[in-house]
Amino acid sequence: MAQAKARVLLVGCGGVGTMAGYALETGGRAEVTAVMRSNYSAVERNGIDIDSIEHGHDIKAWRPTAVRKTIPDVNEEMLQPFDFILVTTKNIPDVPPTVADIIASAVTPGKTAIVLSQNGLNIEKPLIERFPTNPIISSVSYISVTETTHGKFLHDDKDAQKIGPFYSPDVAPGMAEEAARRYIAAYNAAGKLDVSFDADVKFARWRKLVYNASYNPVSAVLRMDTARMRMSKHIIDDLIQPIMFEIMAAARANGVQLPDDVPDKAIRVDPTDNAFKPSMCQDIEKGNLMEIETIVGEPLRGGEACGVQMPTLRTVYGILKGMQLTIMEKKGLWEPEFKDGNPYQ
Numbered sequence: 001m002a003q004a005k006a007r008v009l010l011v012g013c014g015g016v017g018t019m020a021g022y023a024l025e026t027g028g029r030a031e032v033t034a035v036m037r038s039n040y041s042a043v044e045r046n047g048i049d050i051d052s053i054e055h056g057h058d059i060k061a062w063r064p065t066a067v068r069k070t071i072p073d074v075n076e077e078m079l080q081p082f083d084f085i086l087v088t089t090k091n092i093p094d095v096p097p098t099v100a101d102i103i104a105s106a107v108t109p110g111k112t113a114i115v116l117s118q119n120g121l122n123i124e125k126p127l128i129e130r131f132p133t134n135p136i137i138s139s140v141s142y143i144s145v146t147e148t149t150h151g152k153f154l155h156d157d158k159d160a161q162k163i164g165p166f167y168s169p170d171v172a173p174g175m176a177e178e179a180a181r182r183y184i185a186a187y188n189a190a191g192k193l194d195v196s197f198d199a200d201v202k203f204a205r206w207r208k209l210v211y212n213a214s215y216n217p218v219s220a221v222l223r224m225d226t227a228r229m230r231m232s233k234h235i236i237d238d239l240i241q242p243i244m245f246e247i248m249a250a251a252r253a254n255g256v257q258l259p260d261d262v263p264d265k266a267i268r269v270d271p272t273d274n275a276f277k278p279s280m281c282q283d284i285e286k287g288n289l290m291e292i293e294t295i296v297g298e299p300l301r302g303g304e305a306c307g308v309q310m311p312t313l314r315t316v317y318g319i320l321k322g323m324q325l326t327i328m329e330k331k332g333l334w335e336p337e338f339k340d341g342n343p344y345q
């Protein structure tokens with residue numbers, strides 16, 4: 001008997017989430033309920049348009065199985081449990097609500113697998129603490145996709161993902177691995193995407209950080225694309241490369257030995273004939289909050305806790321924290337006032 005379609009709740013219907021929702025639905029093995037926020041009305045009116053290098057350049061008025069404005073409450077609404085909650089919001093633990101708070105009412109304990117397709121390090125930890133009986137699946141994504149205007153998406157670099165279970169002490173390893181494999185089979189049903197199982201996502205996360213912890217923050221501070229940054233030896237020699245070496249050392253101190261050529265390859269990975277801006281730069285240019293803690297703060301703390309000197313990343317982190325406060329103040333999320341115990345009052 002054919003297996004029933006997986007019930008997937010998609011939380012975060014921006015670039016990564018929309019491409020995931022499209023792959024899951026069109027694969028025929030999943031039905032997707034998408035929670036939308038700023039793009040809800042546009043999508044309700046016109047559906048979703050996608051220009052994709054892998055799925056086709058002229059996808060018009062596509063709609064997932066269901067679209068809603070709020071996170072479901074599975075108990076109150078007496079819904080069938082979701083097999084998967086796919087989280088593709090930006091992960092910004094320094095500004096509530098946290099991912100765990102956002103999805104809590106949709107999680108069925110012991111059943112729903114939580115898939116985190118987000119950049120950064122240690123994003124799984126708060127989910128393990130909050131949902132100890134749910135499998136946690138970690139996806140390290142290399143796609144490039146942007147929502148150009150509400151409901152319209154440009155997918156211009158291949159959907160490549162490493163996906164695997166994240167160890168959670170109260171979940172049988174077999175259960176998490178099986179969930180990860182089922183998710184991948186549904187996502188990559190036609191087998192045309194470079195989306196594969198990876199038993200060691202910790203390695204993949206540190207490896208990706210060599211790029212994300214260097215290019216993302218520096219591009220956000222300078223508001224420059226990566227090609228222009230590479231035209232300046234100062235930017236690469238004084239900022240990008242030192243941060244990459246600091247991340248390599250922090251990874252090593254945390255038991256992850258990355259190949260020596262990773263920094264050199266990461267410096268040159270983007271094409272030089274187009275002006276690509278990493279997501280953190282795109283966020284600040286839109287006046288959005290940045291993923292500072294998961295992409296910079298966590299690897300910095302992880303390295304320094306093991307005695308690794310990370311002076312360049314520490315400086316960049318301080319600058320980013322200041323930039324984040326400015327964004328928060330503009331959004332009414334920060335009151336400029338001294339807190340008790342501040343020695344600089």
Ligand SMILES: NC(=O)C1=CN([C@@H]2O[C@H](COP(=O)(O)OP(=O)(O)OC[C@H]3O[C@@H](n4cnc5c(N)ncnc54)[C@H](OP(=O)(O)O)[C@@H]3O)[C@@H](O)[C@H]2O)C=CC1
Binds near residue numbers: 013017039117
């Ligand atoms: N884009 C890319 O090419 C890549 C991104 N990544 C990573 O993937 C993750 C997602 O990135 P990306 O798709 O670019 O992000 P986007 O900013 O494009 O999308 C995030 C979406 O989440 C929505 N959202 C945020 N909070 C909530 C909430 N509480 N309830 C419902 N919806 C919410 C946002 O809605 P709203 O518009 O209302 O804010 C937005 O639609 C990030 O961790 C990023 O670093 C990794 C590789 C490549």
Ligand SMILES: CC(C)(CO)C(=O)C(=O)O
Binds near residue numbers: 141142143144145279
């Ligand atoms: C560079 C990229 C698009 C790689 O997938 C990314 O992770 C980001 O911009 O944050």
